[in-house]
Amino acid sequence: MQRPAILGGPRSVPDAKPVWPKIDAATLQEIERVLTTEPLCPVGNTGIQGEFENRFAAFHGRNFALATNGGTAALMLSVHGSGVQPGDEVIVSPFTWGASISCALQCGGIPIFADIQRSTFALDPDAVRAVISERTRAIVVVHLFGGPANLNALRGIADEHGIALIEDCAQAAGGWYDGQRLGTIGDFGAFSLQASKNLTGGEGGILICDDREMFERAMSMGTHPQRLFAELTLPEFQQRIDSLAFNYRMHTTSAAIAKGQLDHLDQWTDMRNDNAAKLYDAVKNFDFLEIPEIPNQTSTSKHAFYHMPFIYRPGVLPIDRDLFCRALSAEGMTAEPYVRIPFHLRPRIQNHDYFGRGYPWSLADSPPRYQRGDCPVAEEICEVEFQIKDPLHEECSDVVAGMVEAFRKIENAAEAIAAAASEVVEFDLAERTKGWD
Ligand SMILES: Cc1ncc(COP(=O)(O)O)c(C=O)c1O
Incomplete structure (x- = not known):
């Protein structure tokens, strides 16, 4: 088994990634x-x-x-x-x-x-x-x-x-x-x-x-x-x-x-789509992932792939979404959840606290009260979504391949990552993961 980067192993994703923004x-x-x-x-x-x-x-x-x-x-x-x-x-x-x-x-x-x-x-x-x-x-x-x-x-x-x-x-x-x-x-x-x-x-x-x-x-x-x-x-x-x-x-x-x-935007968008399609395709069979359906992806509709979203199925691996994202990031990519708390449940919104004195809610005869359960899909998605944020606007098959490798390594090493994360005291990484490479 290959040692994942979060446990001291080598990174899967090459350092030479597309650079953004492009200032030529x-x-x-x-x-x-x-x-x-x-x-x-x-x-x-x-x-x-x-x-x-x-x-x-x-x-x-x-x-x-x-x-x-x-x-x-x-x-x-x-x-x-x-x-x-x-x-x-x-x-x-x-x-x-x-x-x-x-x-x-x-x-x-x-x-x-x-x-x-x-x-x-x-x-x-x-x-x-x-x-x-x-x-x-x-x-x-x-x-x-x-x-x-x-x-x-x-x-x-x-x-x-x-x-x-x-x-x-x-x-x-x-x-x-x-x-x-x-x-x-x-x-x-x-x-x-x-x-x-x-x-x-x-x-x-x-x-x-x-x-x-x-x-x-x-x-x-x-x-x-x-x-x-x-x-x-x-x-x-x-x-x-x-x-x-x-x-x-x-x-x-x-x-x-x-x-x-503007002269390059369409070409960059096509490349982002190519790379996203390759990555989604390569990781679609991992049990712990749900690939968003992207229903509007047709010959006349196109995702702009600013970021690549994923849904992490809880309970499949012994590590939670945040630790999974940390492990991915350690491999040389940027993976993180987007919104952790949906906005209707945030204190400033719940407490009608924006400009002060309850404005603009104070203008309403019966100002809305926002509650858990108002937006169940968003509430659930906040718990399970994460996104890959690396700029994929150029041909970069090696980077995409490295990302796929990162997913695989973390799946295989999930038990060890979970065990290491549960240690409260410092431990010797090298000792614990001897014989991995
Ligand atoms: C969805 C969305 N709306 C609005 C904005 C605000 O844009 P700006 O940061 O340029 O003010 C952002 C910025 O990230 C965004 O992601």
Whole structure:
């Protein structure tokens, strides 16, 4: 039996892994050009920022794009642009990054949690239907890990009820659903360009939208009056131009980095899909793993594979999920659970404690109380999900093979790992695992 790295053995995954983000010579040149020839603080659809916004909008076939300083800002402006006002309800997922929920809170929206689907990790349309009320103003759907949510059903629900659909594409640049790029079926698509994301500027974000009124409403809350004077066309928003809005502008270097990446995004996404398919296929027969079904993976729908999710079947191996992930990480990869506590069970949400004084829940006649059991799928998934976070955007069969080897080694050595982990006192690793190699 081979000794696993967590017990002092050699790592299975080669050190030479794809490097992310990719900052190539052309990007460095573009950064230099921008820093030496353009204003460092553009306040309009001009220069590198304008080029990036226009290319991003065209890439997605949308009329409008607004660059921001982060995905959180792009989401919050999307919620505002959707017309959410303080006291309105916004349907959100409990299994996500908090910004998919705080974007509603920041607009005074009251989050209403709907459960997720076990296959997509995204909002379950039936669960969304069950929590819609006459106070619902928007749905924020997250394409978690880059996997497309069930957008046809969610779009249908939004249209039926006259409410907005916002796609949180922070993890999903490069993904497709039913022949359309993710971010183009909702009223808004909001992307993060933070350093780990599939398309990155180091930091930054961008929103896309097709509707002028929604776009102008979003922009009016997030940028400089000079830009608003130049670009807002609707009297409703022109009348409100001043410097009271948030400053959510993007830095020029972010645009310089991200713009060039658009040329490679599709190729990187295909490679991520290839590598994910190989890895899933190679580990699918391990009893202790459940491979997500990924139902929307068809010729016209594509996962963006920001991360690769797995479900760890409890009780099959004598080690728990967290120790399993530590053992995988010791082998030279990055494996960890995503959300440990679903958001509807977090103290700040349970205690209505966000801005203070119970706002925005205090605006409701009978503010929602969130309870265990509200979202049973999400609650269970938090206990069993983990993800591989390594960037797999290049051909790297040796890395994938190393990962498969890591799974195998840990399965074989699970008893020994469990025994070592249960030792309270220091023990001699070499002595305990003599004769393994
Ligand atoms: C699903 C999701 N939404 C929103 C965000 C926020 O993006 P940013 O960090 O760029 O503000 C993230 C960031 O990781 C995310 O994963």
